[in-house]
Amino acid sequence: MEILQFALRKIIGGIPLILGVTFISFLLMVYYGPDKTYELLGKNPTAEQIESVRAELGYDQPFLQRYVTYLREIVTLDFGNSFSSGERVNSILKRTMPISLAVITPGFILGNLLGLVLALVAAYHRSGWIDKAIMGFSVVGMSISFLIVVIAFQLIFCSSYGLNWFPSRGWDVYSLSDYLRFVTVPTMATIFVALGYNTRFYRAVIVEEMGRDHVRTARAFGTPPAQLLYRSVLKNSLIPIITRIMFSIPLVVISGSLIIETYFGIPGVGKVTYDAITQGDQPILKAVVGLTAVLFVLTLLITDILYRVVDPRVSLK
Amino acid sequence: MSSASVAAENTTIAVRGRDSLWSKAFYKFRHDRMGMVAFALVMAYGVMALGTVFGWWANDWSEIRGGRFDPISADFWFGSNVNGQDIFARTVFSTRTAFEVGLVVAILSTLIGAVLGAVAGYYSGSWIDELVLWLKGVLDSIPFYLFVAAVAFAMQGSAYGMHVAMVATFWTTTGRLVRGEVIKLKQFEFVEAARAIGLPELKIVFRHIIPNTFHILLVQATIVFVAAIKSEVILSFLGLGVKNGVSWGRMLAEATYEVGAGHFNNFIWASLFMFGLVMAFNMFSDALQDALDPRKV
Numbered sequence: 059m060e061i062l063q064f065a066l067r068k069i070i071g072g073i074p075l076i077l078g079v080t081f082i083s084f085l086l087m088v089y090y091g092p093d094k095t096y097e098l099l100g101k102n103p104t105a106e107q108i109e110s111v112r113a114e115l116g117y118d119q120p121f122l123q124r125y126v127t128y129l130r131e132i133v134t135l136d137f138g139n140s141f142s143s144g145e146r147v148n149s150i151l152k153r154t155m156p157i158s159l160a161v162i163t164p165g166f167i168l169g170n171l172l173g174l175v176l177a178l179v180a181a182y183h184r185s186g187w188i189d190k191a192i193m194g195f196s197v198v199g200m201s202i203s204f205l206i207v208v209i210a211f212q213l214i215f216c217s218s219y220g221l222n223w224f225p226s227r228g229w230d231v232y233s234l235s236d237y238l239r240f241v242t243v244p245t246m247a248t249i250f251v252a253l254g255y256n257t258r259f260y261r262a263v264i265v266e267e268m269g270r271d272h273v274r275t276a277r278a279f280g281t282p283p284a285q286l287l288y289r290s291v292l293k294n295s296l297i298p299i300i301t302r303i304m305f306s307i308p309l310v311v312i313s314g315s316l317i318i319e320t321y322f323g324i325p326g327v328g329k330v331t332y333d334a335i336t337q338g339d340q341p342i343l344k345a346v347v348g349l350t351a352v353l354f355v356l357t358l359l360i361t362d363i364l365y366r367v368v369d370p371r372v373s374l375k
Numbered sequence: 376m377s378s379a380s381v382a383a384e385n386t387t388i389a390v391r392g393r394d395s396l397w398s399k400a401f402y403k404f405r406h407d408r409m410g411m412v413a414f415a416l417v418m419a420y421g422v423m424a425l426g427t428v429f430g431w432w433a434n435d436w437s438e439i440r441g442g443r444f445d446p447i448s449a450d451f452w453f454g455s456n457v458n459g460q461d462i463f464a465r466t467v468f469s470t471r472t473a474f475e476v477g478l479v480v481a482i483l484s485t486l487i488g489a490v491l492g493a494v495a496g497y498y499s500g501s502w503i504d505e506l507v508l509w510l511k512g513v514l515d516s517i518p519f520y521l522f523v524a525a526v527a528f529a530m531q532g533s534a535y536g537m538h539v540a541m542v543a544t545f546w547t548t549t550g551r552l553v554r555g556e557v558i559k560l561k562q563f564e565f566v567e568a569a570r571a572i573g574l575p576e577l578k579i580v581f582r583h584i585i586p587n588t589f590h591i592l593l594v595q596a597t598i599v600f601v602a603a604i605k606s607e608v609i610l611s612f613l614g615l616g617v618k619n620g621v622s623w624g625r626m627l628a629e630a631t632y633e634v635g636a637g638h639f640n641n642f643i644w645a646s647l648f649m650f651g652l653v654m655a656f657n658m659f660s661d662a663l664q665d666a667l668d669p670r671k672v
Contacts, residue, residue, distance in 0.1 A: 226635075
């Protein structure tokens with residue numbers, strides 16, 4: 059009951075955020091955005107044809123009314139039809155979202171897990187050569203652009219100039235082995251890019267925790283390293299770790315898959331968003347921005363509940 | 376750094392205890408060998424960029440001088456691209472583009488972050504603070520690439536759409552850090568003293584509080600610089616990046632069509648030069664943090 063109340067309060071508190079995000083993106087993308095009237099018309103349109111297309115796109119309505127229409131679309135989760143394909147935005151998203159999740163999830167989980175493990179090892183051997191080597195690698199990883207990694211990995215693993223082990227593009231998944239064939243290289247690229255940042259962040263968190271008295275005491279009692287790191291350090295530094303993981307979810311799901319999916323020709327939300335950007339397909343862009351904002355508020359809420367779960371001292375008020 | 380040398384350094388600093396944060400930081404930075412190497416490398420890139428401004432080299436980056444994908448030769452040090460343009464000149468000229476994007480975005484977003492963060496921190500809890508926090512929350516929740524696309528649409532393809540979008544989103548981290556620091560600083564006696572002698576509040580914020588956050592601003596500026604250069608690459612790939620010029624991002628975007636056919640020169644040279652600058656800047660930024668932030672681990 060307490061949690062329910064808390065959730066309700068949080069969702070209401072998130073409304074200004076959603077209003078802000080949708081307002082700014084609406085203003086920029088739709089109101090000041092490209093005029094699609096003439097792209098949808100044939101040659102030499104009559105005044106009535108222009109009029110009817112503008113009415114169809116809603117251009118003839120006043121600003122506020124169009125914005126309210128957009129808000130209603132978010133509440134009812136009904137975003138109309140895509141400009142370029144005419145398909146319903148909902149059915150596009152329904153088709154592409156599972157693919158995006160399938161592409162991004164393994165890399166996201168492994169990238170964070172590996173980052174945590176490396177960070178624990180580095181922090182445990184702080185200032186030793188292991189620490190320096192791990193931190194050196196993570197700075198190198200942070201300095202290579204995502205695009206370079208994607209191009210290089212595709213060259214190395216998917217082309218006749220390299221090992222040519224995996225298909226270079228596409229998404230033809232009907233079985234587990236297909237899935238592994240198509241998902242491996244994108245996953246490796248995701249991990250490679252995320253690892254540097256993750257390791258650095260987690261190491262800073264863990265080093266901070268390792269300096270505390272209770273860890274020193276546990277060490278003095280001769281607790282074995284694995285137990286010390288897991289029980290005394292990791293469990294106590296869960297709050298910043300959860301914060302980072304949770305808050306990267308909305309952005310990783312959209313931005314991360316944008317490049318991966320475009321480059322590997324995977325028909326997920328990222329690819330759809332990319333095409334919508336290049337073609338100015340506003341219904342899709344509106345849907346993606348609106349849903350991301352909602353996702354953000356939900357993330358805020360779940361994060362707060364998780365804080366409570368991992369640390370009972372945190373109160374829900 | 377071994378623990379012995381850390382201890383030695385700490386005592387040196389303790390001995391010089393009466394110096395300011397900045398002279399201590401300068402001393403520490405001078406003795407950070409990696410940091411100095413990184414700084415020298417950044418300066419070398421800076422000279423490379425300045426050379427194109429003064430017209431010493433690489434100003435023929437758009438000239439069509441050779442054939443399609445000429446190999447590496449005495450004439451074309453890095454080969455030529457699909458149009459027969461010199462990849463060496465394009466790579467070098469891109470350094471200037473990188474510095475332009477990086478500096479513009481870093482300076483402007485640091486300024487905005489400092490002002491908004493300081494004002495929000497000084498009036499923490501008031502409606503001004505709420506407003507700044509709301510704005511930060513909103514900007515952080517719009518997917519970055521979509522925001523850039525939206526700004527680019529709204530600015531009708533202006534060459535500075537990318538800069539505006541980056542400045543508008545990159546100030547938020549700086550703002551958050553400055554706000555936290557200012558909330559701490561405003562409890563200090565020098566602020567109370569300034570208030571007691573009746574200085575106007577804005578003067579306290581700008582003349583007395585913000586100068587005390589310079590160490591945060593400097594480090595944040597270097598971080599934003601790197602982020603801007605890296606974002607430019609992705610944005611160029613999406614067709615939203617630098618217009619009417621050449622950049623590593625545009626070369627890499629061209630390379631995405633070329634590597635499949637075995638033409639690697641654009642890819643290799645743009646990647647190497649960009650990696651060098653970003654790596655050097657990351658290490659420079661790390662050394663700065665080591666020198667300026669006593670709590671950094």
